[in-house]
Amino acid sequence: MAPPDRDRLDQWLDGALRQNEIAEPRPGLEGRVLARIAAESKRHGTQRSWPWILATASAIAVFALIGLSVSHYSAKTPSTAVPQVSRNSVMARVAEISAPVSLKPAVRRSHRKRAPALTRTIDEPKLEHFPSRRPLSEQERVLASYAARFPAEAALIAREQAKFEQEIAKAQEEAEKDSSGSN
């Protein structure tokens, strides 16, 4: 192609490329983008907060369980067998501790003589099912929901709790040994 044609093709190509790329968005693009961002932000925030809410609720429930366990042992009720680490055991433990407190001393497995506990006995109806059938409390519902959604984490928490209870039981036994030894 002769030089003038080359120049013409050059110029044509310049113009063609510029024209080809001149693209204007539809009016209101910014508004649509901001609306989409707002929707995504809301959705993302909601999705991110649920695990935190459940994790916080379960952490509160676990600490409450531990606190109740410690106060339960310190009231000199006999130690019970360490519950099996499972989801059902966590729920059973929750129901047991949340059940109406029995002031009747439980059956003691220890054969050592002990001073009788100064407690009042309140007769309670013998229940066929244990734990007692009653609606779950708000805390128990949250914990159940957490355990259903995050079984691995709930099992981990239950294991840690069981370990803690073992340590409490051990400490309790040692304390009783010392006290019976000194008596």
Added chain:
Amino acid sequence: MNKVAANPVFVCEGRRSVTEEALASGAVLMSSTNEDALETAVHEHARLVYRIAYSVLRNHHDAEDATQETFIRVMRYRRKLQGVDHAKTYLARIAWRVALERRQAKPEVSLGEAAIAEAIVQLRSQLASGEQTTLGNEMAALLESLISALPKTLRDPLRLSTVEEFEPREIADVLRTSEASVRSRLFRARQILKEKLQALEGNHGTPR
């Protein structure tokens, strides 16, 4: 290092607000937790992002989707990204990546012989008249197919060069290469396009 730290930052009701200077520098986009910074970026750069997306996707609907996707990614990851100095380049890079990802998902459309012939007729007519008129659909499609056929290293700078807000230095920032490299690739890309157009014109014979 985040340049915003050098600019006065006001704390208002526990939320960080920034001066206009910091906003203008673009650095605040990445450092401020204030939603207004993102909104400002949308107002300032949405059109640029759109045109970058359009240069790749060649479709208004897809370009707008890509624009929204770009700003959503900015919204999601802005807290993790510190030390960004220029919002324009930062957004351009994300827009470019989003557009390329979307383009890969779409099949290439090949041009028929009839369409090519019609395009060449338009080309000859415009060259003969010496006037730059609006590209016809066939000519636009032909040019697009020629650009798509270029090697990636030549195609990418050529596409970005047609976004009028971009200079070679900025193209180099987006493509993470040197300005000199961008200039030489642009030159080479145009050469190849001209050679191909001349070859097509020759193949389709002279007009009667």
